[in-house]
Amino acid sequence: MGFALFILLLLVAIGLLILTQAWPAMQEFGLSFLWTSSWNPVEGRESFGVLPIIYGTLVSAAIALLIAVPLGLGTALFLSENFIPLKIRTVLVFMVELLAAIPSVVYGLWGIFVLIPALRWFFDLFGIFFTGPSMLAASLVLSIMILPIITAISRDSLAALPPELRQGSYGLGATRWGTIFRVLVPAAISGIVGGVMLALGRAMGETMAVTMLIGNANTISLSLLDPSNTIASLLANQFAEARGIQVAALMYAAFVLVILTLIVNILADWIVRKLQAKY
Amino acid sequence: MVDTMPMTGTATDVVLRAKDCDMYYGSLKAVRDVSIDIPKNKITAFIGPSGCGKSTVLRCFNRLNDLIESFRLKGQMTYHGQDLYASDVDPVEVRRRIGILFQKPNPFPKSIYDNIAYGPRISGFKGDMDELVETSLRRAVLWDEVKDKLPESGFSLSGGQQQRLCIARTIAVQPEVLLMDEPCSALDPISTLKIEELMKELVQNYTIIIVTHNMEQATRVADYTGFYNAQVVEGAGGKVGYLAEFGETQKIFNDPTLEETKDYVTGRFG
Structure with a gap:
């Protein structure tokens, strides 16, 4: 009880600090x-404005989700059903969870030394010039980073389903895929959505790897091959050298990020509740 | 006395037949030497102490044990003379014809309507779904209780209603055989009686096999009863189940051939 209160106080204190520091810019x-x-x-x-940066934050997170959700859910299904022997499954589950343990900066380095050269080679095939640091590179790495969150949480909620559901469906003459898509996924949907939302929050707040790969350009460009910026990487890049009103502007941006993640979390909670009520 | 045994009837009267079946989980032999004929449009009960393989045998009849990786069956099981485990038999098709009901009511997290419609939909039913849902619910004697709340979740029903919902759901696929794995053990006495009455009605159209721990239940509903027993295996440390005696319920309970059957039905062990 006391500890819970302490966490609450800590949260309020952080919020207040950001707010007071951001006040001049507000x-x-x-x-x-x-x-x-x-x-x-x-x-x-x-003069400070964050429209391109909000855009970059939302778009990079959205693309990352777009890639990671089908991949993560597919992996979760593969690992929770009996497609492969249990021994191999256990190893694979462990490896997916290991993905979450890789430090952000290592993902960034991998992006710079492996992903970007690979993408450059790929786009060269079509005669397209690829600068390197860009929305695409950052989003791809982000998607790999959030993959274990989606996979682990979806797998857990699928594995937690009572075996009677599976048997009930098979017992009615359902095929494996029919059972998966019409019974198991709908039954686990609140957990799956919760995992996706958690991943979205992570994607929006991810700093190091994105800073290394996104190019840090405060412009809006529809091309994914162009550099962009996110709130988190803006803060990481500029905070050390900022003075005066710029600090306040950065704090204001940080406040915007906090609000955005808060909205995502509230939305997640609402969706999960809505889905749970339905079933 | 011999004519009480169903195997003396004409061949068409036998729906399911097991012949010299041994069942294994991994290297562990769980059940041995099961040979039984299940007569059409009758209720057959499987009774016996825990761990004697009644449920294992039951689940073999619609190949639900296929889901257990380590499970193996030796011997032959036929459905109207057709080998259930032949390589060209689709287990999905088997389970459509031979439905199963579990110990714990397990409605899907869907509406009452969708719970019933699920089976027909996946098997490609193209008819009046509303009508099918209604008939299925009526047959399961649940219609009057739920007709005004079909869009509500299946979980909103009581345990007994949920079990009848599961029966309706199974019937909706129009199977020929209903396997029931201790369908009443999680229910109160009144719900149990309702299910038993329902079984007596359903048996006019279906062949029913019920596994039960409740001997009164077997005497109340079953036409035939199979008594399973378990025997300790020397050395292996485990038990192996076998079908000890099978016959008309009357005979099994009042005049069993074997001493062990008599001990069990009179409550001396188990």
């Missing part, structure tokens, strides 16, 4: 901070 730029695109820290001509 007064200076108001809500237009959210939809302007300039980011100019030069003294005397400061």
Whole structure:
């Protein structure tokens, strides 16, 4: 009880700290901070806006989800059903969970030294110029990073289903795939959605690997091959050298990120509740 | 006395037949030497102490044991003379014809309507689904209780209602045989009686095999009874189940041939 209260206090304290530090920038730029695109820290001509960065944060997270959800759910199904012998499954489950243990910076390095050269070679085949650091590179690495979250949580919720459900469905003459898609996945959907939302939160807040791969350009470009930026990597890049109102602007951006993740979490909770009520 | 044995009837009267069946989990022999004929449109009960393989035998009849990786069957099981375990037999098709009901009611996390419609949908039923749902629920004597709340979750029903929902769900696929694995052991006495009455109605159209721990239940509902017993295996440390005696329920309970059957039905062990 005491510890829970302590965590609550800690959360409030962090929120308050961000809010007080961001206050000067909030007064200076108001809500237009959210939809302007300039980011100019030069003294005397400061103007800050995070629209491209919010865009980058949301788009990179969305692409990562788009790749990781089908892959992660597929892996979870493969690992929770008896497609392969239990011994091999146990090893694979362990390896997927190991993916989550790789430090972010290692993912970043892998992106720089393996993924980007590979992508460059691939796009060269079609005569397309690929700079390297870009939305695509960052999103791909992000998708690998969130894959274990989706897989592990989906697998756990599938494995937690009572065996009677499976038997009931087979007993009615359902095929394996019929059982999976019409009984098992719907029954585990609240856990699966919860996992996806957790992964989305992680993708939006991921810093190191994204900073190393996204190119840190505060522009909106529809091409995924162009560099972009996310709130987390903006903070990581600029905080060390920021002074005065720029610190406040960065804190304001941090506050926006906190709000965004909060919205995602509330949304997740709402969806999970809604789905649970339905079944 | 011999004519009480169903195997003396005409061949068409036998729906399921097991011949010299041994069943294994991995290297462990769980059941040995089961030979039994299941007569059509009758209720056959399997009784016996725990761990004697009644459920294992039951689940073999619709190949549900296929789901257990280590399971193996030796011997022959036939359905209307057709080998159930022949390589060209699709277990999915077998389970459509031979439905099963479990110990614990296991409705799907779907609406009452969808619980019933699930089976017909996956087997490609193309008819009036509303009508099928209604007939199935009526046959399971559940219609009057749920007709106003078909869109509600199957879990909103009581345990006994859930079990009847599961019966309705099984019937909806229009099987010929109903396997029941201790269908009443999780239910209160009133729900149990309802299920038993239901079984007596259903048996006009279906062949029913029921595994039960409740001997009164067997005497109340079953036309035929098979008594399974288990025997300690020397050295292996395990037990192996076998079909000790099979015959008309009357005879099994009042005038059993074997001493062990008599001991069990009079409550001396088990």
